[in-house]
Each structure stands twice: as structure tokens, then as C-alpha cells.
Amino acid sequence: MHILIVEDDEVARNYLAKALREVGHTIDVAGNGLDGLQLASSMAVDLAIVDRMLPKLDGLALVQSLRATGRKLPVLILSALGDVDDRITGLRAGGDDYLTKPYHMAELLARIDALSRRGDAGAAAANTKLRLADLELDRMTRRVTRNGKKIELTAREFQLLEFMMRHSGQVVTRTMLLEGVWDYHFDPQTNVIDVHISRLRQAIDKDFDKPLLHTVRGAGYSLREDE
Amino acid sequence: MEPEQRFLGVLASSPFRIAIVYSIVFAQGAVALLGAVYFAVSEVVDRSTDNLIEAEVQGLREQVLVLSRSDFIELIEQRSQDQDVRGAVYLMVDPQLRPVAGNVPAWPKIAADQGKWIQFKVSVPYGDETREHEMRAQRFPLPGGYRMLVGHDVQERQDVKNLMLRGLIAAVVLTLLLGLGGGIWMGRRILAQAGAISAVAMQIMRGDLSQRLPVRDADDELNTLAREINGMLDKIEQLTLGMRTVLDSAAHDLRTPLNRMQASAEAAMRDLSPTSPERRVLERVTTEVDHMRSTLDALLRIALAETGTVAREPVDLSALVASLVELYAPVSEERGIAFESTVAAGAEVQGSRQLLAQALANLLDNAIKYTPDGGHIRVLLRGTPAGAATGGPEVVVEDDGPGIPADKREIVLGRRVRLDEARKFPGSGLGLSLVAAVTKLHGARLVLDDAAPGLRVSLKF
Numbered sequence: 153m154h155i156l157i158v159e160d161d162e163v164a165r166n167y168l169a170k171a172l173r174e175v176g177h178t179i180d181v182a183g184n185g186l187d188g189l190q191l192a193s194s195m196a197v198d199l200a201i202v203d204r205m206l207p208k209l210d211g212l213a214l215v216q217s218l219r220a221t222g223r224k225l226p227v228l229i230l231s232a233l234g235d236v237d238d239r240i241t242g243l244r245a246g247g248d249d250y251l252t253k254p255y256h257m258a259e260l261l262a263r264i265d266a267l268s269r270r271g272d273a274g275a276a277a278a279n280t281k282l283r284l285a286d287l288e289l290d291r292m293t294r295r296v297t298r299n300g301k302k303i304e305l306t307a308r309e310f311q312l313l314e315f316m317m318r319h320s321g322q323v324v325t326r327t328m329l330l331e332g333v334w335d336y337h338f339d340p341q342t343n344v345i346d347v348h349i350s351r352l353r354q355a356i357d358k359d360f361d362k363p364l365l366h367t368v369r370g371a372g373y374s375l376r377e378d379e
Numbered sequence: 380m381e382p383e384q385r386f387l388g389v390l391a392s393s394p395f396r397i398a399i400v401y402s403i404v405f406a407q408g409a410v411a412l413l414g415a416v417y418f419a420v421s422e423v424v425d426r427s428t429d430n431l432i433e434a435e436v437q438g439l440r441e442q443v444l445v446l447s448r449s450d451f452i453e454l455i456e457q458r459s460q461d462q463d464v465r466g467a468v469y470l471m472v473d474p475q476l477r478p479v480a481g482n483v484p485a486w487p488k489i490a491a492d493q494g495k496w497i498q499f500k501v502s503v504p505y506g507d508e509t510r511e512h513e514m515r516a517q518r519f520p521l522p523g524g525y526r527m528l529v530g531h532d533v534q535e536r537q538d539v540k541n542l543m544l545r546g547l548i549a550a551v552v553l554t555l556l557l558g559l560g561g562g563i564w565m566g567r568r569i570l571a572q573a574g575a576i577s578a579v580a581m582q583i584m585r586g587d588l589s590q591r592l593p594v595r596d597a598d599d600e601l602n603t604l605a606r607e608i609n610g611m612l613d614k615i616e617q618l619t620l621g622m623r624t625v626l627d628s629a630a631h632d633l634r635t636p637l638n639r640m641q642a643s644a645e646a647a648m649r650d651l652s653p654t655s656p657e658r659r660v661l662e663r664v665t666t667e668v669d670h671m672r673s674t675l676d677a678l679l680r681i682a683l684a685e686t687g688t689v690a691r692e693p694v695d696l697s698a699l700v701a702s703l704v705e706l707y708a709p710v711s712e713e714r715g716i717a718f719e720s721t722v723a724a725g726a727e728v729q730g731s732r733q734l735l736a737q738a739l740a741n742l743l744d745n746a747i748k749y750t751p752d753g754g755h756i757r758v759l760l761r762g763t764p765a766g767a768a769t770g771g772p773e774v775v776v777e778d779d780g781p782g783i784p785a786d787k788r789e790i791v792l793g794r795r796v797r798l799d800e801a802r803k804f805p806g807s808g809l810g811l812s813l814v815a816a817v818t819k820l821h822g823a824r825l826v827l828d829d830a831a832p833g834l835r836v837s838l839k840f
Contacts, residue, residue, distance in 0.1 A: 161635055161638070161639070163639045163642070163643070164635070164638050164639055164642055167639075167642035167643065167645075167646050168642065170646065171642075171645075171646065174649075205631060232630060232631040232634035232635050232638065233627045233630050233631060234623070234626045234627050234630045234679045234682075234683055235630070235676060235679055235680065235683070236679075236680060236683050236689055236731065236733060236734060237683075237689060237690045237731075240690070252634070252676075253634040253635065253637065253638035254634060254637040254638035254640070254641040254642075254668055254672055255638070255641070256641065256645070256665075257642070257645050308705055334702060334706060336706075336733070336736050336737075336740070337733050338676070338733065338736065338737045338740065339673060339676075340706075340740055340744060341741075341744040341748065341810070342707070342710050342744050342747055342748070343710065344706050344707060344709075344710050347709045347710045347713050348706075348709060351709060
């Protein structure tokens, strides 16, 4: 994937570029907002990572200008600001996701992955039935079956599974789950998400040979069919 | 506002009261002025008729001495018929009080003890009907037991006096009514302006510092006041924006190096084997970065809550508490802690959902952290009592952990206070401080109490 990094902090930019290249992405970098806007509008960039505070052209202004020209590429905003309302401001300006510094690379990679496959997820959202191996989730009847056997889930477990299935094959972090399923934007002190995942795992994997819900060490969880 | 309330509001408004006081003062002035005129005029009118009668009596007394009775009777008849002397009345009676001459039909009944002046009523033709007219007269004896009565019709004088009296009453009533009407009009006007001002003030208190008081194109006190308050608001907005800028740059200047630290540690770790001692050191570094980040997040959120610049919206507190209960219950059950909850429906507050969620999550985190395995946690949301105008919802979180001693409840709400007993538990020590800041931002009251055993935290909106 072709990713544009617009970040004025050279150290952070270089590490980010290196890490993304290592996982196989093509990277372009810009150190200020104007260069970033130029690169983002003229090239076949698939995704942009934009720092919020940039010289010459502010990160939010960059995203707004980009959206004003009709460019639809996914944009992840990185912010070193105070938080709480900044996230909403960032998303309103046209950002697709928002991450506060300092972040774990695993978190950023998982979000980039989710953003780049947003098109697939959108298509999946249009389907009433989501499938992974022998696991099937019907969003209309709110029925979940595995290998034809009905699985009883609470409303929240259903939502959690739906989110995981929409991102099947990807790594989903705890923060992404807390944001996507519960709409909370803070880090709980306790392992709340882990407990919910382990309950979901009990429900969908316990009576079956092949587990579908995997823990990804140091990153989060992934729902996938293991080889 | 209900119409009745609005009416009472007008009655209670200061311009209305001022208008009432003024109209009473003006009415008193009108009474004094018109009263003086009334008395002066009636004095003058009374005096002139009395003088007229006195002169006539004097004249007739002289005439009776020089004229024969028949000439005198003729004189009386003449004067009675004289159209030029309008309103003059004469009556001459014989010793049996039978009328001899004059234009009054009968001798009036006169009380014995009455003085020189008498007053009586006489029916006089008035177009097709007759009217009772008030007469004022003097009487004097004539030779031979005859008696004479000379007087004047004072009905007109009475009418003028009555008219003046009515005018006086009307003027007073009119002054009072005008004062009342003006008071209501002014009261409503000022009330409307004050209402607009307090509506804006409410919005400002909810955190929308860009709002300004409405100012009309006039130089009255309210407008001057509104202008001055707006100037003050400009200053406050400037200061708050300044605070935010400081917070943002502090955040930026701390997050940027933390981010570099995290990135370099992660980059260095990638090339190391999972068991190498260097890797373990770097993992410690990233753990510390995480720790600093959560402390920084908490501090920034506390500071933001305290500047009051956080955006507010209606928050469905019932849904929020229910969802947090649902998020946390499994964790506590995992540890054998019984988690009970009673959540009233329909509780709503104005505020920041994220900050409220964080604050309540901190309470639940704490409860779970400090409650021993097999303990109890109770969460209660009470809605606004039906029919009660005041008193918002209340959220209560109770645990049966060690609790907080009564003398230390105040201090734990300050920044970074962790009681010695709590040091064995992980955490930044900012949890309750954030709860306190968020509670204050929402105009709620935070009470720490003994749940006997354990801690009882109540947020009363």
C-alpha cells in the first residue's frame, strides 16, 4: 500500500516510515502541511497519516482542503494535543481515525490495516450475513451459528463478535474494541476487554476443534481461520 | 414560563415596584394640587354668593323701612321675575307662613337652632321635568309678623364642586392606572431583557464561552451592564483560550518526546531476541511510557475539566451507567465479586459523555481494585424524583473494600494522593481527582462516605 506520512517531528517520522516499510508499504514523507497537501492531492496515495500540528499548514486544515477537493483517501490523524474534544474536532475535519501520541506501533498498524480495508468492511456492513469458516452471524435475525449449531450471545457479545467479524483476518486492539463497540475513548485500568473477549471465546470456540478467536501478543485480538 | 408565573415575575420585577411607588407619589401630588384648587375655588364661589345674598338682604331691610307693604310685595315680585338675576330666590310669607310673594313655593322647614344661614332644596322646572336644587338663604322678620327669605340657587356651585371632586378622583385613578400600566410595560421589557441575559449566561456556564449578552442600540443601564459583562467575557474567553493553548503546548511538548521514546524503544526491540536482557530493559521503558501517558492523559483531562472548555451535550446517564455496568460486571464476577446494579431509566444530564464515562469508569476501576475477592459492589442510579423541580439524578458506587477513613476523605480528592494502604495497588493516584474535577464541571456534588464496611461514592447532579 502507498502511504503518505505528514509529520514534522523527524525522529518520529523516520521510525514510522521504517516500521511501515518493514511491513511492506511504500512510503512518502512530508515535513510540513503544504508539501503534505501537494503530495496527497497529486499522487496515487492510498492512505495518509497526518500529524495535527504542522508548520505552514495545520494538519486539520490539510485534511479539510483535501476533502474540499473531493479526495476520499483514508486519513489517520496523529495528535499530541490535550485530548477529549480534539478527537471529535479531528474526525469532523474529515479524518477517518484519530490516534493520540505516544502510541504503540502495533496500535497504529492495526488501525492502518482497518482503514485500508474499510472498503471491504463497508461491503460487509451491507451484507446481512457475515461468515468466517463455519461461523455465521445474521445481523437481521441476530442469530449466530457455528457449524449449524446455534450460539447464545448477549447483546454486547453479539456486537463484539460483529465488530470482530467485520475486521476478520485483521488485528483488533483493545482500544479499537473499546471505541468501536462501547464508544469509549479512554484506557480502563482493569482488563475489562480481555474478560469480554474470553467470554466470547467461551461461547464461540469452546465446543469446537479449531479456535477462531486468537490473541495477538502485544497487540490485541484477531478473528481468523488458522492454517 | 407559564403565563401566571410570567405575570408574577412582572409583579416582582423592580421596575414594576418602582412604577407603583412613583404612581402612588404622583397620585398624592395630584390629590394635593387639585384639592388645593378645589378648596380655593369653592371658597371663592361660596364667598361671592354669600356676599350677594348679604347685600340683597341689606338692601331689602332698608327698602322695607321706606316702602308700604304693597309696594314692597311688588318689589319682591319684580325681583323674583327678573331674568337678569339668575338664581336669586325670594319668599315673603305672612305670620302663618303662607307665601305672599316670591319665587319659592313654600317656606322651608327650618330647624329652630339653625343660624343665620340656611340651606334647603327646592324643585325647579328644568325643561320638561323638575330638579331638586340646593338653595342657600338668609331670613329676616318683616313688620307685622311677616317674614322674608332671600337666597340664591347654589346647585350650580354644588355641581361645579362635584365636578371638580369627580375630576380629582378621576385624575388620581388615572395616575395610578397609568403608573400601573407603565410599570407592567417596563417590567415586561426589563424582564424580557433580563431573561435574554440569563439565558445566555446559562449557555456560558455550560461552557460555550463564545456566547455574548444581547446588546440593544441604547445607552440605558442594562445595556451598559451587558456591554461591560461582554467585555469581561471577552477577557475570560481570552484567558481560557490562553489556558487551553498552554495545555495544548504542554501536551505537545510532553507527548512528542514520549512518542519518540516509545518509537525508538520499539524499533530497537524488533532486532533483539525475546530473551535478551536488553529487550527486557526496553520493555520496561515502554511500560513506563505507557504509565506516563496515562498519568499525562489524566492530568490533561483534569485540567481541561477545570478550564470548563469541554464541549457539552445532553448525555443519557441511564444508558451510560447501564453500559459501564455491563462493561465492568464481568471483570468483577471473574474475581468472585458480586456486582449488583439498579439503574433508573430516563436520567439525563448536560455534559461531556467521555469525561463522565471516564469518571464513572475510574470509580468502578477503584471499586474492583480495592474490593477483596468474594466481596460486593453495588451501583445505583437514581433518577430525578417525579414531580421534584430540583434535584438531578444521583449515581452511587459502593464497595466493601477497605474504604477511606473519614479524616482522609477530603484529601484523597486532591491531586496525586494515595493513601499508604493503597500503595500496593497499581494506579496513578489521579482517579478520584479526575472524578472530582469532572463532577465539578457538571455542577454535581461528590460525596465520599462510609459504606460500613467499604467506600460509598455518590455523584449528585
